[in-house]
Amino acid sequence: MPKGTAKTIVLYVALAAAAVVVLFPFFWMLVTAFKQPGHEFDPQIFPKNPTLDNFRRVFAEFGFLRYFANSVIVAVTAGVFATLFATLAAYAFSFKNFIMKDKLFAVLIASMMVPGLMYVVPQFAIVKKLGWMNTYRAMIVPHLANVFGLFLLKQYMETIPRSLVDAARIDGANDLAIYRRVVVPLSLPVIATLFLLTFQFHWSNFLWQLIVTNRESLYTVPVGLAMFKQAHEELYTLKMAASAVSLVPIAIIFIFAQRYFIEGMTQGAIKE
Amino acid sequence: MKRLVLVIVALTVGLAGCGGQKTKQGITLTIWETYNTEERAIFLPLVQQFEQANPGIKLEPVSIPFDGLEPKILTSLATGTAPDIARVDVGFLPKVAIRGALAPLDSYGIGTVTGQLRPVALASCVVGGKTYGLPDQVNGLCLFYNREMFTRAGLDPTKPPETWQAFVEYARKLTDKQTGTFGFGMRNSLWWSLPFIYSFGGDILDANGKCALAGEQAVAGFQFKVDLYAKYGVEGGAWRAGGIRDDLGFQSRKYAMVFNGPWAVKGLQDAGIDFGVALIPSGPAGHATNVGGNDLVVFATSKHPAEAAKFLMFMVSTDVQAKWANSLGQIPVNVAADPLVDQTKHPYLKVFMEQMKYAKPRAQTGSYPDIENAVNPEMQAALDSKKSVEEAMESAAKLVDGILAEEADLKASLK
Numbered sequence: 001m002p003k004g005t006a007k008t009i010v011l012y013v014a015l016a017a018a019a020v021v022v023l024f025p026f027f028w029m030l031v032t033a034f035k036q037p038g039h040e041f042d043p044q045i046f047p048k049n050p051t052l053d054n055f056r057r058v059f060a061e062f063g064f065l066r067y068f069a070n071s072v073i074v075a076v077t078a079g080v081f082a083t084l085f086a087t088l089a090a091y092a093f094s095f096k097n098f099i100m101k102d103k104l105f106a107v108l109i110a111s112m113m114v115p116g117l118m119y120v121v122p123q124f125a126i127v128k129k130l131g132w133m134n135t136y137r138a139m140i141v142p143h144l145a146n147v148f149g150l151f152l153l154k155q156y157m158e159t160i161p162r163s164l165v166d167a168a169r170i171d172g173a174n175d176l177a178i179y180r181r182v183v184v185p186l187s188l189p190v191i192a193t194l195f196l197l198t199f200q201f202h203w204s205n206f207l208w209q210l211i212v213t214n215r216e217s218l219y220t221v222p223v224g225l226a227m228f229k230q231a232h233e234e235l236y237t238l239k240m241a242a243s244a245v246s247l248v249p250i251a252i253i254f255i256f257a258q259r260y261f262i263e264g265m266t267q268g269a270i271k272e
Numbered sequence: 273m274k275r276l277v278l279v280i281v282a283l284t285v286g287l288a289g290c291g292g293q294k295t296k297q298g299i300t301l302t303i304w305e306t307y308n309t310e311e312r313a314i315f316l317p318l319v320q321q322f323e324q325a326n327p328g329i330k331l332e333p334v335s336i337p338f339d340g341l342e343p344k345i346l347t348s349l350a351t352g353t354a355p356d357i358a359r360v361d362v363g364f365l366p367k368v369a370i371r372g373a374l375a376p377l378d379s380y381g382i383g384t385v386t387g388q389l390r391p392v393a394l395a396s397c398v399v400g401g402k403t404y405g406l407p408d409q410v411n412g413l414c415l416f417y418n419r420e421m422f423t424r425a426g427l428d429p430t431k432p433p434e435t436w437q438a439f440v441e442y443a444r445k446l447t448d449k450q451t452g453t454f455g456f457g458m459r460n461s462l463w464w465s466l467p468f469i470y471s472f473g474g475d476i477l478d479a480n481g482k483c484a485l486a487g488e489q490a491v492a493g494f495q496f497k498v499d500l501y502a503k504y505g506v507e508g509g510a511w512r513a514g515g516i517r518d519d520l521g522f523q524s525r526k527y528a529m530v531f532n533g534p535w536a537v538k539g540l541q542d543a544g545i546d547f548g549v550a551l552i553p554s555g556p557a558g559h560a561t562n563v564g565g566n567d568l569v570v571f572a573t574s575k576h577p578a579e580a581a582k583f584l585m586f587m588v589s590t591d592v593q594a595k596w597a598n599s600l601g602q603i604p605v606n607v608a609a610d611p612l613v614d615q616t617k618h619p620y621l622k623v624f625m626e627q628m629k630y631a632k633p634r635a636q637t638g639s640y641p642d643i644e645n646a647v648n649p650e651m652q653a654a655l656d657s658k659k660s661v662e663e664a665m666e667s668a669a670k671l672v673d674g675i676l677a678e679e680a681d682l683k684a685s686l687k
């Protein structure tokens with residue numbers, strides 16, 4: 001047998017083993033969602049009497065539809081606007097010059113060094129003083145200025161050949177036109193990535209959503225999931241059912257975004 | 273492009289513009305509660321009952337995830353957005369009380385009900401001689417044993433072990449290494465070890481407020497616990513990482529005896545386990561168990577502490593506690609409700625209430641979670657035979673004394 005094939009087989013086996021290890025928790029989650037309460041930790045992996053009752057209860061008794069709606073509102077709005085602002089800012093930093101541009105950028109990057117948790121109390125104090133408690137504004141707005149996104153996009157935009165931009169300018173395009181017609185279309189793979197990351201961050205953000213909302217009608221999915229851990233018992237089967245359902249939107253977005261990545265890559269590098 | 277900008281601006285302005293608070297008539301009290309689904313089903317009608325009896329007071333309960341309550345309360349205290357009332361764990365109450373976040377209730381007429389409360393439950397609300405809340409739920413560990421496994425091992429299922437010596441004998445008969453069943457499964461944290469420590473006469477703090485875990489009695493108690501695993505081999509390693517936890521092992525008939533509390537009864541009944549509940553066996557110092565539960569507190573920032581105190585008194589009243597006990601099988605915090613408990617519906621409640629007579633109140637330190645975090649690894653090391661029990665307890669006591677010293681400094685600086 002040729003040497004290459006043996007190597008490929010070993011590689012496939014190793015990757016398959018890694019895949020099993022990574023995917024097993026999800027598999028367990030899915031299987032547990034169908035188990036009767038009290039049987040989560042039975043030695044048999046597959047439930048003896050599978051039931052859909054957990055899914056029904058998650059929506060009927062625990063109001064998860066509301067939590068989903070809130071999560072979608074927050075994650076989509078935040079994803080869209082955070083990405084929008086990051087692209088606008090990255091355009092400015094990448095193609096324009098203004099006073100103290102470098103110093104400002106340095107300060108912004110420095111702010112990423114501070115652990116996010118340190119910002120929680122001051123941001124909360126601001127939100128409270130603005131009277132935004134228990135509003136969607138409080139759940140969305142504080143994280144719209146995404147320095148990481150700015151950084152990511154700026155680095156990407158700098159690889160766009162200036163000759164393209166100059167050509168557009170000669171044709172009479174102003175900044176907004178260049179932004180809209182040249183820079184954004186070329187940066188779509190990175191923009192899609194940023195949207196995905198921001199969406200995922202907001203979808204799974206627990207602590208912030210917990211403290212700015214005091215009304216159950218505003219809870220998002222992570223806060224709702226936390227309700228399944230009660231003082232002395234954890235309602236595992238319900239939690240797994242809710243988690244399984246909450247993965248669906250992210251999975252859908254990932255599938256869509258993945259198509260975008262591939263298209264973006266196969267369109268070829270930006271040619272001179 | 274200009275259109276896009278306009279749309280963005282309009283949206284942002286729109287978002288910022290909408291909203292606003294409605295003014296409410298009368299008084300509104302916000303309550304942050306962490307009840308589970310069954311408890312909430314009893315709680316909400318009680319809320320309505322109180323509102324009807326007290327027109328002019330409106331209650332606004334909010335369900336908070338149990339794990340999320342403490343960070344939420346601490347953040348809200350930092351920004352002045354704390355609720356009027358909250359249901360907090362008994363270990364958390366001293367932490368906020370010593371920081372001056374709670375309103376002392378002594379001046380709001382609670383004297384009319386405190387005399388009826390179970391002493392150990394009320395003790396959890398008292399810090400520095402002042403009462404900072406009223407108990408909402410009180411429980412402690414008892415001995416749960418599998419009657420079916422007793423019979424199979426030739427033991428009388430109506431006669432659970434009453435002393436630790438008898439306990440070891442029973443556990444030996446119930447342990448069968450071949451089938452992987454053990455007489456006992458236990459947890460390792462400080463709270464779960466207190467029954468051992470207390471029943472040998474030890475305690476976390478001594479009369480002078482210094483750590484007593486390295487004292488003779490506490491060490492003897494903990495040594496006995498370690499021996500169950502290391503010497504007698506009757507404990508199934510439930511405390512180990514990767515071991516089967518005690519309550520889950522009890523449910524799957526792996527452990528014949530475990531410590532557990534009233535909250536576990538329904539789950540075990542649903543799972544069809546034939547079990548009995550008994551007092552935790554007595555040691556040289558007699559019967560003892562620990563205390564857990566929740567208290568209702570009023571925050572110092574509340575604008576209506578008198579009305580809030582009124583609600584707390586309502587919640588501990590005899591009728592409410594009887595209803596609570598009969599619907600949920602929980603120990604009433606009000607002893608006047610004891611005779612009203614339906615014994616046929618909740619046959620185990622009698623034992624739980626009996627056990628609470630021997631429950632020892634915890635030292636009201638604001639740093640209990642820190643103490644647990646310091647002591648647990650030491651106890652783990654002793655169980656793993658990495659350290660002797662004496663060594664482990666000595667280092668634990670040093671760490672605890674350090675924590676208590678920090679707390680004393682904090683208290684001094686807050687005066």
